[in-house]
Amino acid sequence: MSTEKKRKRERDGSAPKTKVAKIEESTHASKPAKSPTPVPDEPAPVAKKTFEDLGVIDSLCEACVALGYKHPTPIQSESIPVALQGRDIVGLAETGSGKTAAFALPILQDLLDKQQSFFGLVLAPTRELAYQIEKAFTALGSLINVKCAVLVGGMDMMAQSIALGKKPHIIVATPGRLLDHLENTRGFSLKNLKYLVMDEADRLLDLDFGPILDKILKVLPREGRHTYLFSATMSSKVEQLQRASLHNPIKVSISKSSHQTVETLLQYWNLIPHKYKDLYLVHMLSEAIGHTAIVFTRTVNEAHRISILLRSLGISAIPLHGQMSQSARLASLNKFRSRGRDILVATDVAARGLDIENVDLVVNFDLPQDSETYVHRVGRTARAGKSGKAVTLVTQYDIEPFQRIEMALGKKLPQATVEKDEVMVLSERVGEAQREAVRQMKTLHEDRGKKGAAMRGRRKGGGRDAMDRDEG
Incomplete structure (x- = not known):
């Protein structure tokens, strides 16, 4: 056969098979063909829950969207459906986990059907938190025209009594001032209260509000009342409060550890000589100029002194502590929130x-x-998925206590490195600012002494100030 004919037959598929080809065909025929290895399907993305999925009504869902609450947080997802079933709740969750909406939405939803004055009471450990909770209730209940009143120490009791006379739906209060009104404000009663919330219950008890809470609970109705207790930790005191105030509650916990920090938080420490603390602080804040920062101090005196020191150096700082009047504390917070001041120098309040x-x-x-x-403290930054940084100044006197903090965190924190020469360049300027801060603090203490003497004189003359049992 000519070469050309062979090529033609191969193109037509009629070329004879070679011996090797026949063996391969026989082998393939005798063994079943292997099925291809199955490729696992990509897991379908899990759809995030909405507030509507939890049973929240449309008007409140609209309010959530308006406030930027796109999806429920874990504590909201777990507690809202239970609350809507009418059950008491013990919620364990950290600050910043969305607890306020977790208890506000079920209360507002029930209020829409019943429209009753003095419908809900929220107890908070600090005045600032009370105002924050009231703002959340007002914003979430804007479409149903909810009326709220805030009762905290440091503010005029008469103005608060007038607010109570307008029969608000929701009262947000610190325990001391609430008890003052229950004992002294004519016509004010919570005998028809439907909802009680104790927020930051562990903090309420740490501030020795236990005896005041006992008195408040005695005048609140037991029957027909729903109670929510939220706390970061479940101590023996919190358990006693739970047994005294809740009926067959459901426990909702999303808090794995009271010593847990978020992954987006970068934490450092800096070992420095005690006498140079001011220098290192000024250097750090000068490096972070244009950024917002909270500086925590142990005492009221230090918070005020450092704020004066920083302002003397042209760094926009403002203090926040328990010895300021309530209006001054709110003004400090508002200035910091609106970026009128970049640095907030605060105590643990x-x-x-x-x-x-x-x-x-x-x-x-x-x-x-x-x-x-x-x-x-460090949880004030790196919130809602954002990143943040925390730095702890550790002196020669703080090494052992700081190691205990690391042990509780379960990890060693990295040490920040700062060139000492860069810090010491600031010595002269900071020294002048320190002297100015001492001078202003001396004047402040003298003024306070004069005011205190005048107040004592008025009280001896028969004047009576309402006792303020609020926190410092």
Whole structure:
């Protein structure tokens, strides 16, 4: 056969098979063909829950969208359906987990059907947290025209009595001032109360509000009342409060550890000589100029002194502590929130409960008293999935307490490196600012002494101030 004919037959598929080809065909025929290895399907994306999925009505869902609440947080997903079933709740969750909406939405939804004055009471450990909760209720209930009143120490009782006379739906209060009104405000009664919320219950008890809470619970109705207790930790005191105030509650816990910090938080410490603490703080804040920061101190005196020191150096700082009047405390918070001031110098009154957006840096100028306070302090930054940074100044006197904090956290924190020469360049300027801060603090203490003497004189003359049992 010619070469050309062979090629033609091969193109037509009629070329004879070789011996090797026949063997391969026989082998293939005798063994079943292997099926291809199955490729696992990609897991279908899990659709995030909505507030509507939890049973929240449309008007409240619209309010959530308007406030930027796109999807429920874990504590909201777990507790709202239970609350809508009419059950009492013990909720364990950290600050910043969305607890306020978790208890506000079920209360507002029930209020829409019943429209009753003095419908709900929320007890909070600090004045700032009380105002924050009231704002959340007002915003979430804007479409149903909810009326709220805030009862806290440091504010005029007469104005608060007038607010109570307008029969608000929701009262948000610190325990001391609420008891003052229950005992002294004519016509004010909570005998028809339907909802009681104790927020930050562990903090309420840490501030020795236990005896006051006992008195309040005695005048509240037991029957027909729903009670929600929210706490970061479940101590023996909180358990006693639960047994005294809740009926067959459901426990909802999303808090794995009271010493847990979020992954987006970068934490450092800096070992420095005690006498140079002011220098290192000024250097750090000068490096972070244009960013927001909260500087935590142990005492009221230090918070005020450092704020004066920083302002003398042209750094926009403002203090926040328990010895300021309530109006001054609110003014400090509002200025910081609106970026009127970049630095908030605060005691632990700002460590828990406050939801301040976009805090870039937390500085522990003084070491906190325990690891739990540390977690709450640094939790003021890196909120809602954002990143943040926390730096703790550790002196030669703080090494052992700081190691205990690391042990509770379960990890060693990296040490920040700062060139000492860069810090010491600031010595002269900071020294002048320190002297100015001492001078202003001396004047402040003298003024307070004069006011205190005048107040004592008025009281001896028969004047009576309403006792303020609120926190410092």
